[in-house]
Amino acid sequence: MKVVVQNDKKCHKWTRRAGRRAGVHAGLAAVAVAGLASGCSEPDAPAPPAQGQQLIQAPAARALDSYATRLHASYTARVAATRRWGLKQVPLTPPRPPAAKARITARPGFEVSRQKDWYLPPVFTTVPTKDKVVFLTIDDGAEKDPAFLRMMSDLKIPYTAFLSNYLIKDNYEYFRKMQASGVTLNNHTLHHPYLPGLSYEQQRREICDMQDIMEEQFGKRPTLMRPPYGNYNQDTLAAAKSCGIEYAPIWNEEVYVDHWEFREDDQRMRPGDIVLTHFRGRGEWNGTMVDDMRRFLNYVTAKGFAVARLEDYL
Ligand SMILES: [Zn+2]
Numbered sequence: 001m002k003v004v005v006q007n008d009k010k011c012h013k014w015t016r017r018a019g020r021r022a023g024v025h026a027g028l029a030a031v032a033v034a035g036l037a038s039g040c041s042e043p044d045a046p047a048p049p050a051q052g053q054q055l056i057q058a059p060a061a062r063a064l065d066s067y068a069t070r071l072h073a074s075y076t077a078r079v080a081a082t083r084r085w086g087l088k089q090v091p092l093t094p095p096r097p098p099a100a101k102a103r104i105t106a107r108p109g110f111e112v113s114r115q116k117d118w119y120l121p122p123v124f125t126t127v128p129t130k131d132k133v134v135f136l137t138i139d140d141g142a143e144k145d146p147a148f149l150r151m152m153s154d155l156k157i158p159y160t161a162f163l164s165n166y167l168i169k170d171n172y173e174y175f176r177k178m179q180a181s182g183v184t185l186n187n188h189t190l191h192h193p194y195l196p197g198l199s200y201e202q203q204r205r206e207i208c209d210m211q212d213i214m215e216e217q218f219g220k221r222p223t224l225m226r227p228p229y230g231n232y233n234q235d236t237l238a239a240a241k242s243c244g245i246e247y248a249p250i251w252n253e254e255v256y257v258d259h260w261e262f263r264e265d266d267q268r269m270r271p272g273d274i275v276l277t278h279f280r281g282r283g284e285w286n287g288t289m290v291d292d293m294r295r296f297l298n299y300v301t302a303k304g305f306a307v308a309r310l311e312d313y314l
Helices: 009-022 026-038 054-084 146-155 172-180 200-218 236-243 287-302
Strands: 133-140 158-165 184-187 253-255 260-262 271-277 306-308
Touching: 054 146, 146 172, 146 287, 158 172, 172 200, 184 200, 184 306, 200 287, 253 287, 271 287, 287 306
Parallel strands: 133 158, 133 271, 133 306, 158 184, 253 271
Antiparallel strands: 253 260
């Protein structure tokens, strides 16, 4: 199995060696961590510590040394998880979330009238970023596969769930476990209707009553709402805004257990693309959610993309 990591192996080796050589010298340890964070430039040889600095710097050096050890341990755990779940390559680690977030606007052609004057939640399919990341979003909530939760925690893959109440109400507990593992739960309406076919008031009930249920069940009112089927009109976005929704992300690719569908004609993923898949199992698909995720992760890793957390970029 070919193992791919974002920082190449020489860099890890150098860091461990340098960490040992450095002993208590914090300056070198800091350079070593910078090497880990930035790829693999060979640093200049460090200057020896000045007299009297060692005692002051020792605790920081130990902290950094243990950081490097933890990093190595976490990578080893990811390699083991990669084997356990039958992936071809270790999923790439996403870069740090951006300190300054890009301004999200509606994708051209996806605006509704008065979009800007009324500050309506933007509908978008890609987040503006140069980072080679995609965002995984999973919809509806019919399938509640415990193996899927284990797999994603094991591999530390972030994702965002858009839930529809009629599919999750028989087992909120499953989604509480998901939330406890760091996943953000978002609004996908009460009954998954075709929203543009409903009046403003009916749409408000579908979206805003779901906000209330999410708060009751999960302790938080979502700020993201995905209109079912990606269909919406001005009333949808106005209703969503009235009960606290800030963004209406849809998707640029859709993953099924046996194929992919791209929105763009060139059939390629782009940095910042939002990818959709569904909580579905053998009842609806020729495979499990674990199979679906295996396909997704193998593809994005082979293309050199990491999976990042959507909320970190908004
Ligand atoms: Zn849906």
